[in-house]
Structure formats: C-alpha cells, structure tokens
Amino acid sequence: MRPNERQPLVAIHGLSKYYVRGDQVIPVLLDLDLDVFEGEYVALMGPSGSGKSTLLNLIAGIDKPSAGEIRVGGVDIASLSDSDLALWRSMHVGFIFQFYNLMPVLTAFGNVELPLQLTGLSRAERRERVETALELVGLTDRATHLPNELSGGQQQRVAIARALITDPTLIVADEPTGDLDRVTAQEILGLLARLNDELGKTIIMVTHDPKAAEKARRLIHLEKGVLVG
Amino acid sequence: MFIPLLVLRNALRHKLRTALTVLGIVVAIAAFGLLRTLVDAWYAGANASSSARLVTRSAVSLVFPLPLSYAQKIRQVSGITNVGWANWFGGVYINERNFFPQFAISGASYLDLYPEFVLSDAERKAFLADRTGAIAGRKLADKFGWKVGDQVPLRGTIYPGTWTFNLRGIYDGAEPATDTSTFFFHYDYLNETVKQRYGRPGDNTGVFVESIANPEDAAGISQAIDATFKNSLAETLTETEKAFQLGFVAMSEAILGAIQAVSYVVIVIIMAVMANTMAMTARERYTEYATLKALGFGNSFVALLIFLESVGIAITGGLLGIALTFPLAQVFVDTIGSLLSGFRVSQQTMAMQLAAAVVIGVAAAAVPAWRAARVRIVDGLRAIG
Numbered sequence: 001m002r003p004n005e006r007q008p009l010v011a012i013h014g015l016s017k018y019y020v021r022g023d024q025v026i027p028v029l030l031d032l033d034l035d036v037f038e039g040e041y042v043a044l045m046g047p048s049g050s051g052k053s054t055l056l057n058l059i060a061g062i063d064k065p066s067a068g069e070i071r072v073g074g075v076d077i078a079s080l081s082d083s084d085l086a087l088w089r090s091m092h093v094g095f096i097f098q099f100y101n102l103m104p105v106l107t108a109f110g111n112v113e114l115p116l117q118l119t120g121l122s123r124a125e126r127r128e129r130v131e132t133a134l135e136l137v138g139l140t141d142r143a144t145h146l147p148n149e150l151s152g153g154q155q156q157r158v159a160i161a162r163a164l165i166t167d168p169t170l171i172v173a174d175e176p177t178g179d180l181d182r183v184t185a186q187e188i189l190g191l192l193a194r195l196n197d198e199l200g201k202t203i204i205m206v207t208h209d210p211k212a213a214e215k216a217r218r219l220i221h222l223e224k225g226v227l228v229g
Numbered sequence: 230m231f232i233p234l235l236v237l238r239n240a241l242r243h244k245l246r247t248a249l250t251v252l253g254i255v256v257a258i259a260a261f262g263l264l265r266t267l268v269d270a271w272y273a274g275a276n277a278s279s280s281a282r283l284v285t286r287s288a289v290s291l292v293f294p295l296p297l298s299y300a301q302k303i304r305q306v307s308g309i310t311n312v313g314w315a316n317w318f319g320g321v322y323i324n325e326r327n328f329f330p331q332f333a334i335s336g337a338s339y340l341d342l343y344p345e346f347v348l349s350d351a352e353r354k355a356f357l358a359d360r361t362g363a364i365a366g367r368k369l370a371d372k373f374g375w376k377v378g379d380q381v382p383l384r385g386t387i388y389p390g391t392w393t394f395n396l397r398g399i400y401d402g403a404e405p406a407t408d409t410s411t412f413f414f415h416y417d418y419l420n421e422t423v424k425q426r427y428g429r430p431g432d433n434t435g436v437f438v439e440s441i442a443n444p445e446d447a448a449g450i451s452q453a454i455d456a457t458f459k460n461s462l463a464e465t466l467t468e469t470e471k472a473f474q475l476g477f478v479a480m481s482e483a484i485l486g487a488i489q490a491v492s493y494v495v496i497v498i499i500m501a502v503m504a505n506t507m508a509m510t511a512r513e514r515y516t517e518y519a520t521l522k523a524l525g526f527g528n529s530f531v532a533l534l535i536f537l538e539s540v541g542i543a544i545t546g547g548l549l550g551i552a553l554t555f556p557l558a559q560v561f562v563d564t565i566g567s568l569l570s571g572f573r574v575s576q577q578t579m580a581m582q583l584a585a586a587v588v589i590g591v592a593a594a595a596v597p598a599w600r601a602a603r604v605r606i607v608d609g610l611r612a613i614g
Contacts (some may be wrong), residue, residue: 017325054607057606057607060523062523062606062607063524063605063606063607063608080381082527082528083527085529086522086525086526087525089523089524089525090524090525090526095520095523095524097610101516101517101520101610103235103517103520103521104242104517105235105238105239105242106238108233114521114524115525117231118524118526157568162524210247
C-alpha cells in the first residue's frame with residue numbers, strides 16, 4: 001500500500017519536547033509538524049542529539065510531549081493515561097530496538113509470544129501465531145533457543161517477529177541495524193522492506209546509516225529538533 | 230503459567246546469588262525459630278500450669294521451708310479440695326551434666342493433684358506401697374534408658390549421701406505440653422531419713438500445693454491461707470500455680486527480653502541483606518522492565534514480578550529454615566539435657582517463622598518494586614535521542 005491522500009496514520013502538530021534540568025530548559029523538538037500515512041516506510045535521520053529518537057518515542061507512546069498533539073490512528077495519544085497508553089501500545093505498536101531487548105530468560109518462542117500474553121488468546125492460538133511469525137523471519141528451527149544462544153542477526157529477527165505478532169498499526173525501529181555487521185544489517189533491512197512491501201506495515205525507523213535509510217520509501221531529516229527535509 | 234515461569238527463571242538467573250540469599254534466610258529463620266522456642270520453653274511451665282491449683286511457700290523466700298503441720302490447717306480453708314506437698318531434692322545422677330528436677334512428694338495426695346501425670350493403676354499402687362519407690366516421667370526414663378524395676382541412685386547435694394530409689398512407675402503426659410522429665414519419690418522416706426541420718430528436726434517442706442473447687446475463688450482462698458499463718462514464725466505466700474511459675478521466669482526476664490530482641494534483630498538484618506540483593510537485581514533489569522512496559526505491560530506487572538521473586542526466595546529460605554529448626558532444636562536439647570523440659574518447636578513458632586519469611590520477602594521487594602514501577606520507559610531503554 002502506498003501513501004495516499006486520506007487521513008494520515010500519524011498526525012503531529014506543533015509538537016515540542018524539552019527537558020528541564022535545574023534552572024535549564026533543554027529543547028529537543030521544536031514546534032514540529034509531520035504526517036505519516038498508512039503503509040509508509042519512513043526513515044528518520046539526523047545527527048546525535050537532533051531529537052530523532054525522542055520523536056520516535058513520542059510517536060510510539062513511550063514518552064509524552066511538552067506541547068502539541070500526536071494522533072495515531074485518530075487517537076490523541078498524549079491525552080491518554082499511563083495505563084490506557086500501555087494498553088494502546090500493546091495493540092497498536094510493534095517495537096524493534098537497536099540492542100534487541102529480548103528477555104534473556106525466555107526462549108525465542110517465549111519472547112515472540114510475550115506481547116500475546118496481554119491478549120485473551122488461547123494457548124493454541126498463541127502457539128499458531130508465534131510459529132507463523134518465526135517462520136516469517138526464518139527462525140522456526142531456533143524457537144527453543146535462548147537469546148544468548150542466538151547471533152545478533154537472529155536476535156533481531158526474534159525482535160522483529162515479536163514486533164509483528166500482535167499485527168500492530170505501526171512498527172517503530174530505533175537503529176535496528178546499529179549493532180549488526182554489514183551483511184546481517186542488509187538481511188534485517190531486507191526483512192523490514194518485505195514487511196512493508198508484502199504485509200503493508202507502516203514502519204518508522206531511526207537510523208544513522210545512509211544505506212539503511214535508502215531502503216525506506218521516505219526520508220525525514222531532523223536537525224536540532226527541527227525537520228529539515 | 231507465564232508469570233510463575235518468568236519469576237522462576239529470573240530467580241535462577243544468578244544461581245550463586247540466589248543460593249546465598251536463600252542460605253542467609255535459612256540461617257536467619259532457623260535462628261529466629263530456635264530463639265523463639267527457647268523463650269517458649271522458659272514459659273512452658275507457666276503455660277502448662279492449672280488455674281485450679283495454688284502453691285503456698287514461705288513469704289520470706291522459697292528456700293525457707295514451711296512446717297508440715299500447715300497441711301492440716303490449709304485443708305480446713307474453705308474452697309480447698311486437696312492438699313499435697315513437695316520438697317526439692319537436688320540430687321545428682323552419675324554426674325552434674327545429667328540434671329533433672331527431683332521432688333519428694335506427699336504420695337497419693339500429690340499425685341491426685343496432677344491428673345495430667347498419667348500412671349497405670351498397677352504402677353501407682355507399686356509406687357505407693359514402696360517407701361523407697363519412685364516414679365519418673367517418660368522423657369526422663371527414655372533419656373537414661375530406665376525401666377520399671379530399675380534402681381536409680383542419686384547423690385544428694387542438699388541431703389548428703391547416696392540415695393537409691395526403686396523405679397516403680399513411668400508416667401506419661403496427658404497433653405503434649407505436659408512435662409515428663411521430673412523424678413518423684415516419697416516425702417516420708419526423705420523426712421524419716423533426714424531425721425535418723427542427720428539428726429535434723431524434719432517435718433518441713435518447700436511448698437504446699439492445693440487444688441481448689443472454683444478457679445475464680447483463687448484470690449480469696451490464697452488470702453485466706455496466708456491470713457491463717459499471719460504473724461506466725463513462718464508466714465506464707467500463696468499464689469496460683471501459674472503466678473508461682475512466672476515468678477521463676479521473672480528472675481530471668483531481662484535475659485528473655487534480650488533473646489527476644491536478638492530474634493527480631495536477626496530478621497531485620499536478613500531483611501536488609503535481602504533488600505540490597507533485590508535492589509541490585511532490579512537495577513540490573515531496568516532495561517528489561519522498560520521493554521516490558523513498552524510492550525504494554527503495566528507498572529503493577531513489573532512490581533509484581535519483583536515481589537513474587539522476592540517472596541518466592543524468602544519463602545523457600547523460610548521453609549528450609551523451619552525444617553532446619555527441628556534438628557537444631559534436637560541438638561540443643563541433647564546439649565542442655567533436661568534443663569528446659571518444654572523445649573519443642575511449636576506450631577505457633579513455625580507460623581511466626583513463615584510469617585517472618587513473608588515479611589522479609591515483601592519488605593525486601595518494596596523499594597526496588599516501587600522504583601522499577603516508576604522508572605520511565607525512555608530512561609530504562611536509555612534511548613533519549
């Protein structure tokens with residue numbers, strides 16, 4: 001699915017974020033407007049401290065803005081309470097982190113199954129979904145392995161399967177290839193591109209890597225908290 | 230199953246750390262149980278005493294005897310149903326390590342006062358018929374391997390010489406708490422021998438024991454007995470058997486207070502150690518907790534994981550500690566002999582041990598759980614761009 005002229009999936013208006021440390025106010029994002037449409041694959045680029053990860057966190061609902069509005073799927077997520085926001089994230093956002101952030105005591109299967117523990121699905125239904133997700137990322141034979149028994153690329157594939165498992169509205173990826181070698185990084189980027197192409201998943205990815213950004217359909221540059229392109 | 234599995238696997242992540250924490254709790258809970266049992270044993274005599282019995286002793290001190298002739302006058306006080314007497318003997322069996330209480334008693338009248346000492350009719354008859362006969366509690370007999378018919382020699386300390394008794398009966402306790410570690414023989418044998426062997430006047434005893442018809446009249450009857458002997462050469466002090474027993478306990482109240490305080494200090498120390506362990510554990514997992522929260526798990530879920538892990542470790546240690554208390558108590562009993570006859574781990578002590586373990590677990594988890602629940606996801610993920 002391509003960007004369209006309908007309502008944006010993510011609609012950001014007048015978004016600002018600043019941190020207060022003692023007497024100092026440190027601005028991170030300044031009066032930012034941005035629309036992301038369903039099915040888009042967006043790469044957020046910018047130097048360190050430009051606010052790209054902060055913007056991603058705000059869109060994903062794990063941080064709250066200082067001012068402005070963020071609507072995702074028509075929901076003003078900044079106005080949700082912490083518990084409502086947690087519930088919203090569990091249903092609408094899939095996370096992919098730079099360092100995978102898998103639970104070290106759970107197997108690949110258990111990690112992928114994790115978000116489904118918050119749903120009312122039966123054990124059999126969960127198993128079916130997890131097996132499908134692991135097959136999609138090519139890790140069926142690693143289902144019973146713990147994260148420390150997997151390579152970095154395999155761990156990131158598990159993380160991608162976990163991000164997909166609830167069929168979220170949006171997938172956010174923070175430097176998903178930042179901890180991987182070039183070849184593995186390309187495999188992961190190829191997998192993300194497939195999710196976008198074949199499954200129509202909306203992906204917003206923060207990256208430093210121009211080659212990673214090339215895989216995205218749209219590039220957004222941030223500098224000092226302001227969109228520059 | 231998901232939550233218990235996650236908690237269990239988390240608890241076993243650092244096996245050595247968890248094992249050492251459990252070991253610390255085992256030692257603390259066992260020590261707590263042992264100290265509580267020691268305190269309980271001190272009060273065992275008082276707790277097992279009857280409210281329908283009074284004890285009369287010298288108003289000056291227990292070491293001063295009372296004339297035996299008082300028995301007749303006490304018997305005439307209204308409300309008294311039976312009077313017996315007992316005199317401390319203080320003999321040594323083989324050596325001083327084998328301490329056990331020995332009393333010269335007024336035969337049938339004394340035995341009738343203590344229905345909780347269960348003796349067969351045949352053994353009772355044999356004891357009453359033999360002037361040098363004696364009876365021993367089951368625990369005492371078992372300890373020294375005595376059988377009915379054995380001769381038991383005691384070396385007198387208050388009453389010098391070797392005294393040999395024929396063991397005519399072994400009594401059991403009607404209740405588990407009944408003391409069965411005492412040795413009884415006839416007062417008449419002691420009294421007559423003292424008169425003949427040492428030329429002492431005799432006819433004195435340490436205490437009188439009275440049974441009363443109505444326990445509610447205990448105070449009035451006590452006053453009436455003491456009033457009978459007011460202004461005599463040997464004034465009396467009469468009190469309930471429980472008050473009499475507690476008088477002994479009061480002598481060591483400061484020590485008991487210290488033991489009780491130490492038992493609680495042990496728990497506080499292990500609580501602090503475990504709180505530090507749980508704080509360290511939770512701090513190491515902040516990124517994981519932040520990830521769980523990002524995925525949609527609530528703050529309470531994260532707090533629950535920490536609480537369950539902490540309480541699980543504490544209860545495991547607690548149960549092992551309770552189990553260890555029994556062999557430790559046995560070693561203690563073997564070491565001190567019959568000095569504390571009521572030294573047994575009670576159900577109440579076990580319940581307190583288990584409660585202490587739960588408190589340790591909950592208290593140790595409180596601050597780490599609160600912090601983990603409050604940690605901001607972005608801080609936990611360390612992903613501020």
